[in-house]
Amino acid sequence: MSSLLLRNIILSTIACSASLLSINSLAADSEYEQWLKQTQSEFQNYLDENDKEFIGFLNEKWKEVDVEKTVIRDPAPKPLNMPIAKPVVTINKKQLENPDTKKIDQTIIDSIVIKPVMIAKPPTVVDNKPAINNKPVIKKDFNLRTAKFDFFGEQVNIEYHKKFKQNFRERISNTSIANYWEQLATQPHKEIIDQLLETSKNLQLNDWGTALLFDQFSRELQGSNQRNQSSRQLTSWFLLVKAGFNARIAYNEQVFLLMPSQQPLFSTTYFTLGNQRYYSVSLNEKEMKPGKVFTYNGEHLDGQKNLDFSEPNKFIANKHKENRDLSFSYNNEKYNINISYPKDMVNYFKTFPQLELKNYFSAGMPQETAYSLLTQLKPIIDGQTETEAVNRLLRFVQTAFQYKTDEDQFQKENYLFPLETLYYPYSDCEDRAALFAWLTKSLLKLDVVIIDFPGHIATAVKFSSPVQGDNWELNGKRYTIADPTYINANVGMTMPQYKDEVPKLIAF
Numbered sequence: 001m002s003s004l005l006l007r008n009i010i011l012s013t014i015a016c017s018a019s020l021l022s023i024n025s026l027a028a029d030s031e032y033e034q035w036l037k038q039t040q041s042e043f044q045n046y047l048d049e050n051d052k053e054f055i056g057f058l059n060e061k062w063k064e065v066d067v068e069k070t071v072i073r074d075p076a077p078k079p080l081n082m083p084i085a086k087p088v089v090t091i092n093k094k095q096l097e098n099p100d101t102k103k104i105d106q107t108i109i110d111s112i113v114i115k116p117v118m119i120a121k122p123p124t125v126v127d128n129k130p131a132i133n134n135k136p137v138i139k140k141d142f143n144l145r146t147a148k149f150d151f152f153g154e155q156v157n158i159e160y161h162k163k164f165k166q167n168f169r170e171r172i173s174n175t176s177i178a179n180y181w182e183q184l185a186t187q188p189h190k191e192i193i194d195q196l197l198e199t200s201k202n203l204q205l206n207d208w209g210t211a212l213l214f215d216q217f218s219r220e221l222q223g224s225n226q227r228n229q230s231s232r233q234l235t236s237w238f239l240l241v242k243a244g245f246n247a248r249i250a251y252n253e254q255v256f257l258l259m260p261s262q263q264p265l266f267s268t269t270y271f272t273l274g275n276q277r278y279y280s281v282s283l284n285e286k287e288m289k290p291g292k293v294f295t296y297n298g299e300h301l302d303g304q305k306n307l308d309f310s311e312p313n314k315f316i317a318n319k320h321k322e323n324r325d326l327s328f329s330y331n332n333e334k335y336n337i338n339i340s341y342p343k344d345m346v347n348y349f350k351t352f353p354q355l356e357l358k359n360y361f362s363a364g365m366p367q368e369t370a371y372s373l374l375t376q377l378k379p380i381i382d383g384q385t386e387t388e389a390v391n392r393l394l395r396f397v398q399t400a401f402q403y404k405t406d407e408d409q410f411q412k413e414n415y416l417f418p419l420e421t422l423y424y425p426y427s428d429c430e431d432r433a434a435l436f437a438w439l440t441k442s443l444l445k446l447d448v449v450i451i452d453f454p455g456h457i458a459t460a461v462k463f464s465s466p467v468q469g470d471n472w473e474l475n476g477k478r479y480t481i482a483d484p485t486y487i488n489a490n491v492g493m494t495m496p497q498y499k500d501e502v503p504k505l506i507a508f
Helices: 003-059 174-185 190-203 207-222 226-242 343-349 357-361 367-381 386-399 406-410 418-423 429-444
Strands: 063-067 089-091 106-108 144-151 154-161 248-251 255-258 270-273 276-279 291-295 321-330 333-342 447-453 456-462 471-474 477-482 504-506
Touching: 003 174, 063 270, 144 207, 154 190, 154 207, 174 226, 190 207, 190 226, 207 226, 226 248, 226 255, 270 291, 321 386, 321 418, 333 343, 333 367, 333 418, 343 418, 357 429, 357 447, 367 386, 367 418, 367 429, 386 429, 418 429, 429 447, 429 456, 447 477
Parallel strands: 089 106
Antiparallel strands: 063 291, 144 154, 248 255, 248 291, 270 276, 321 333, 447 456, 447 504, 456 477, 471 477
């Protein structure tokens, strides 16, 4: 065989191999292109069915609305210093029958002994939560990206198609916002929402926690600097609406995200549209200031759910624990309490807007912290009468924590959940009242209501039999005051400055 013929055979073989490789590559590209076209077509159809009318709303002229000043729940000033009640020795009816009983200041307490209360032990925590990632968003890894971020101690990984990240660089207007919505709606996004909702389910988040999770993903996607503020807000808005939340965008010089709430919010700006208040919940951004903003008419069919702030303690944030020692004295006997609480949940609670009082009273406590605190307090009240047990719980809350107003501690009104009262060095009247009410209901199974004086919050308890002291009626039931902030005060004693006030009683 001549060298020329051998050379031609080799060249022909190489060309054939190259052709086969090219055909295989084209086949692979063709398969991907077909899948991409099909996916884009599906998204385009989805846009046509559900987003077209909404984009029409966005493209129409937006209306100007007034941003209202924040609502202050109670503008009356709180006491700067708490009065201290005159020491009172409590005795029961049997002690009165003893002729040797000394003539001292005393309060007669009832003889109804409390019934034993079972404290449920929290289930053993096993870290076997499902993986955060669901199925890959697309078939080709080179188009897949992962947003990794810390969510109050929990590491979250969310996969997304690289084309979903769209930067908003236009001048803010109704048409530029409409265009941005359409850009996101025509890119793969359902898988992102599914992963975020699955993560929320695994972490047992309520609506507020879920909204924060969506926003945290947007911040990781778009970056946290100021020039990306519009991209973050618009991306969060898009995803929240697609996930079913009634979220809304407004703008003036910048973009704002607003959401309505099932519970009234205080110290939060808002505007009213169609008899619905839309609150500037901010979600890590600066909230709107009173003035004028523009927003659209109409709603997206997917976004119908208002925020629900109930069950805030469900979040299973328990990786980072901190301890605190608390002590108090009662009838010359000292008691020491040591508690452990999840610091990540304290940080989570810092994000909450100010809610109605009853939300803090009904919130409860994380299971492990609740079990630790209740099991240490239970022996202190076991075998006591109802009023004696309540007095002991009052003394714990009155004296184991130092008093300071929110203005002094936080430079603003800041209601605390019971867990936060265990964490912060100071607390004021509504914080202690919420903690005391939870303790009384948990350990004694007694009905408690909120006592609302101008500038002061206390509680009142419904006892099984009449009790001496200041009391009021609500819904046919008689409640006797128990003030967790009036130092050394027993059941029935009202702070001197509120003695002549008629309070509002609030059930929760």
